[in-house]
Amino acid sequence: MKILSANAIRKVDAYTIEHEPVSDYGLMQRAAGALTEWLLERIPSGTHVVVLAGSGNNGGDALVAARLLMLSGFSVSTYCCHHQVTVSPTCIIAKDALLAIPDADCKEVAGRDFFPRIESTDWVIDGLFGSGLNRPLQGLAVDCVQLVNRSGATVVAIDVPSGLPTDGDFVVDPELCIHATYTLTFQLPKLSFLFAEHELLTGEWSVLDIGLNRNAIENAETSFHMITHDDAAALLHQRAKFAHKGHFGHALMIGGSRGKIGAVVLASRACLHSGVGLLSVHLPQGGELVLHTAVPEAMVEADQNEKYVTHVEISGKHNAVGIGCGLGTHPQTAKALEDILTRAICPMVIDADALNLIATHPELKSLLSANTIVTPHPVEFDRLAGKSSSGAERLENARQWAVDHQCVVVLKGAYTAVINALGEVWFNSTGNPGMATAGSGDVLTGILLALLAQDYDPFDAARLGVYLHGLAGDLASNATSQEFLTAGVLIDFLGSAFKKMQKE
Numbered sequence: 001m002k003i004l005s006a007n008a009i010r011k012v013d014a015y016t017i018e019h020e021p022v023s024d025y026g027l028m029q030r031a032a033g034a035l036t037e038w039l040l041e042r043i044p045s046g047t048h049v050v051v052l053a054g055s056g057n058n059g060g061d062a063l064v065a066a067r068l069l070m071l072s073g074f075s076v077s078t079y080c081c082h083h084q085v086t087v088s089p090t091c092i093i094a095k096d097a098l099l100a101i102p103d104a105d106c107k108e109v110a111g112r113d114f115f116p117r118i119e120s121t122d123w124v125i126d127g128l129f130g131s132g133l134n135r136p137l138q139g140l141a142v143d144c145v146q147l148v149n150r151s152g153a154t155v156v157a158i159d160v161p162s163g164l165p166t167d168g169d170f171v172v173d174p175e176l177c178i179h180a181t182y183t184l185t186f187q188l189p190k191l192s193f194l195f196a197e198h199e200l201l202t203g204e205w206s207v208l209d210i211g212l213n214r215n216a217i218e219n220a221e222t223s224f225h226m227i228t229h230d231d232a233a234a235l236l237h238q239r240a241k242f243a244h245k246g247h248f249g250h251a252l253m254i255g256g257s258r259g260k261i262g263a264v265v266l267a268s269r270a271c272l273h274s275g276v277g278l279l280s281v282h283l284p285q286g287g288e289l290v291l292h293t294a295v296p297e298a299m300v301e302a303d304q305n306e307k308y309v310t311h312v313e314i315s316g317k318h319n320a321v322g323i324g325c326g327l328g329t330h331p332q333t334a335k336a337l338e339d340i341l342t343r344a345i346c347p348m349v350i351d352a353d354a355l356n357l358i359a360t361h362p363e364l365k366s367l368l369s370a371n372t373i374v375t376p377h378p379v380e381f382d383r384l385a386g387k388s389s390s391g392a393e394r395l396e397n398a399r400q401w402a403v404d405h406q407c408v409v410v411l412k413g414a415y416t417a418v419i420n421a422l423g424e425v426w427f428n429s430t431g432n433p434g435m436a437t438a439g440s441g442d443v444l445t446g447i448l449l450a451l452l453a454q455d456y457d458p459f460d461a462a463r464l465g466v467y468l469h470g471l472a473g474d475l476a477s478n479a480t481s482q483e484f485l486t487a488g489v490l491i492d493f494l495g496s497a498f499k500k501m502q503k504e
């Protein structure tokens with residue numbers, strides 16, 4: 001699923017109006033119709049609804065919704081907050097249609113004294129600004145937004161919360177933006193919804209289909225996508241009937257240090273449960289017995305050192321290498337990492353402490369090869385690439401990093417971003433806060449290593465891997481609870497996640 005910029009959406013809107021039997025106002029009625037349908041299923045009967053409409057088409061949507069809610073029997077008070085002299089012609093049509101209803105309550109807000117009284121039991125429909133916002137809010141709009149935010153009412157934002165830039169192209173002061181309980185956005189998700197700092201502003205968001213022209217969406221250029229179930233399922237390889245374990249690759253997992261052997265155990269278990277043929281694990285000698293006991297399916301190559309990894313034999317027999325889980329950052333481990341990066345020619349997944357070592361030994365970056373996946377969480381990424389002041393800035397830095405180092409970056413978060421060497425971004429759509437638990441990242445590394453060993457292209461492996469990882473988390477939390485989730489439970493649900501991806 002594409003994520004389009006405000007500008008690209010405007011073009012798709014215009015194309016739809018030009019090529020389909022629908023007018024500007026017709027499209028607005030469709031949008032407001034979808035919105036009202038959503039609202040009617042949720043607003044408790046008898047609720048007083050306060051509708052705030054700006055001067056643009058977002059305001060027009062709000063005015064149409066106000067009319068539809070009134071016709072459905074709700075008590076609706078509508079306030080027009082005109083922030084500019086020219087009001088959109090479609091907004092004017094919508095307002096005239098509202099005023100044509102007997103008893104329509106529609107007031108102009110000429111200043112603070114004209115503001116509505118909002119009770120905490122009210123529902124507020126925010127149609128002040130939509131995708132046309134191009135600068136931070138000022139003046140009366142700010143006062144209005146703050147009145148809403150302090151009211152305690154349930155707030156439904158139309159398309160985008162007023163004050164939030166659709167593409168995340170400027171940093172928002174949360175005081176200058178509606179804090180929506182729900183955001184109902186039209187047709188496609190918006191980029192700015194995917195940054196952690198905007199969670200408070202968007203609340204729970206959902207996409208409403210308003211039937212924009214499919215060809216126009218298909219032809220619109222963008223670097224941003226969301227991974228849907230069908231996208232991920234299409235990436236899954238079928239396993240041939242006569243296949244044997246040699247067909248599914250031999251993976252090498254390198255990790256562990258004293259006190260952190262569990263990380264390699266989790267990553268190894270996840271790898272074996274993700275379809276790999278053979279798995280060898282290189283870990284400090286002290287962890288050998290633990291690994292043999294916890295993961296009997298794996299072969300163990302113990303390091304000469306008891307507590308940390310110092311030297312790894314890299315041979316042509318491995319189809320993929322994973323390194324970093326629980327690895328530690330001992331100087332001798334850094335030397336070993338340099339040696340591995342220099343000699344390994346197979347695809348690699350690099351995680352956790354291996355990334356921290358690269359951050360403290362920047363000369364190692366030049367050794368990364370094109371078929372590498374790096375899997376930093378935001379703090380690890382900032383160590384690698386320097387601090388970012390916002391989610392949007394970090395995403396741009398990660399795209400640049402992927403281009404500069406010609407590898408796949410998996411920037412982990414609520415909407416994990418998988419970025420290829422062209423700077424194209426696919427956001428994951430599965431997963432839940434229950435997965436914010438120790439070892440969850442190790443499980444992802446294990447899955448990615450298994451897919452790489454099975455000859456998945458690194459970008460495909462990363463997109464399918466993050467989707468499966470999140471899906472296992474969703475299945476696990478549905479069957480138990482987010483609180484109960486541990487990395488081990490995630491692995492237990494990997495089987496069901498794979499099953500959901502397979503063709504019936």
Ligand SMILES: NC(=O)C1=CN([C@@H]2O[C@H](COP(=O)(O)OP(=O)(O)OC[C@H]3O[C@@H](n4cnc5c(N)ncnc54)[C@H](O)[C@@H]3O)[C@@H](O)[C@H]2O)[C@@H](O)CC1
Nearest residue numbers: 013028031056057058129130131132133134135136137159
């Ligand atoms: N035909 C269409 O284009 C459709 C548009 N739809 C709605 O239309 C919205 C976009 O409408 P518009 O493009 O009219 O934009 P908005 O309704 O977001 O209005 C923005 C207007 O305010 C001005 N402005 C921007 N930032 C400002 C600021 N900080 N302070 C004061 N003024 C500011 C802009 O010049 C622009 O004219 C979408 O979000 C969606 O809700 C839907 O009705 C579906 C169909």
Ligand SMILES: [K+]
Nearest residue numbers: 129158160162
């Ligand atoms: K809005």
